[in-house]
Amino acid sequence: MSDGTDNKSSPVAGMQKPGKRLTLGHIADQLGISTATVSLALRDSPLVAEETRAKVKRTAEEIGYIYNRSAASLRTSRSQIVGVAVHDILNPFFAEVFSALEDVLEEQGQMIFICNHRDDVKRQKAFVNTLLQHRADGLILCPSVGTSAEDINRLIDQGIPVTLVARELPGVWAPCVRGDDQAGTNRITKHLIEQGHRKIAMVGGRRESSTGRYRHLGWRQALVDAGLDPDKQVDMPELMTQADGRAAVPAMLEAEERPSAVVCFNDLVAFGMMTTMRRAGVEPGPDIAITGYDDIDGADARTPALTTVHAHPDKIGRLAALTLLRQIAGDRVPNTPIVIEPELRVRESSPPPGVRFAPRLAD
Known part of the structure; x- marks a missing residue:
């Protein structure tokens, strides 16, 4: 009879040995x-x-x-990873774009890596290199200012599917899904002209980006069509955020010929201007008409409610995701832009010069 001191332990039936990888x-x-x-x-x-x-x-x-995604990617040549890079994920417009494309990609089992490159080419390149190391299936990119067509085409040449979103780049072999930015600012500027405004400033937009150029061009063309000289109007480029909008107000109010209306590059710039103008004793709307772009959440809840352009970020996000998935599946997708028609949303912030709006009652 044994006292048990020389018994070898044995694993319990059905139990995994410690340290052995599950498969x-x-x-x-x-x-x-x-x-x-x-x-x-x-x-x-x-x-x-x-x-x-x-x-x-x-x-x-x-x-x-x-x-184990890494092992699976070696077997299938697919990692189920897609990268998404934009310049300002804190902007509610891009948050809506991301939400829509995320829904589509997750339905297809794709995991998303996201980068907020802040218009820094080095940050963007570092993110793309990380994607390549993880054998990503594709990239949805709002290209940073300073991105060259060669930067993108080099990826495509390596077999990486790429879809641009919001911003396009001439000479790129990838499709782009964006809004019709020129039409949007053209319509909102014409609206202000029809309201009787003749001194109409343009505030914001990085003119090195296609979005900044197109929105600026839409503003200029509307003025020219109305017989107004855009070069004699206040034009303040590069502003993108609420802080930028706040900082622009003193120069706007001190202009030799103060504008009676302002076309802001986006709603964030408009929000910043409206707040600071009111603190300076200038009422947005009656004293200076203010318009935005993107129709982000809360634009209709301001006082005054903001006249803006609805850019359909959900549609842009869905189409960008579907376009990339087609490329991943091996379809040949034309590199012509997919342009989404915007909608003008007229509200209280853009009355005729000197006209006061009636305060809204609570619902």
């Missing part, structure tokens, strides 16, 4: 299905029945299995 085979054996089916289920493939997918995921969670 797809463990899930397959437990459920009585193939490892191929398990792999497809964990990638949310429609080839696997929904009930089976649920069982596989539940079993994986119970035994602590973590899907």
Whole structure:
């Protein structure tokens, strides 16, 4: 009879030995299905029945299995990773674009890496290099100011699907999904002219970007069409944020010929200007008409409610994601821009000169 001191311990039946990596085979054996089916289920493939997918995921969670994307990418040449890079993720317009494209990409099992490059080419390049190291399936990019066509075409030449969003670059071999920025500012400037304004300033926009150039061009063209000289108007480029809008107010109010109306590059600049003007004793709307662009959340809740351009960020985001997915699937997608028609939203902030708006009652 043994006292047990020389007994060798043995693993309990069905238990995993400590330190041994869990594999797809463990899930397959437990459920009585193939490892191929398990792999497809964990990638949310429609080839696997929904009930089976649920069982596989539940079993994986119970035994602590973590899907190895790196190994899967070596087998399939797909990482299920997509990079998204924009210059200002804090801007509610881009937050809406991202939300829409995220919904589409996640439906297809794609994991998203996001970069806020802040119009810094070095940050953008570092992010792209990281994507390449992770064998990303593709890139959705609002290109930084200073990005060259060669920067993008080099990626495409390496077989990386790329879709541009919001900003386009001449000579790039990739499709671009953007709003019709020139039409948007043209319409809102014409609206101000029809209201009787003749001194109409343009505030904001990075003119090195296509968005800044197109919105500036739309403003200029509307003035020229009305017989007004855009070179005699106040024109303040490069401003993008609420802080920029606040900082622009003193120069605007001290201009030799103070404008009676302002076309702001976006709603953020408009919000900043409206707040600071009111503190200076100048009422936005009656004293100086203010307009924005993008129609972000809260534009209609301001006092006065902001006249702006609705740019359909949800549609831009969805189309950008679908366009990239087509490229990932191997489709040849034309590199012509996909341009979304904007809508003018006229509200209280753009009355005729000197006309006061009636305060709104609470709902």
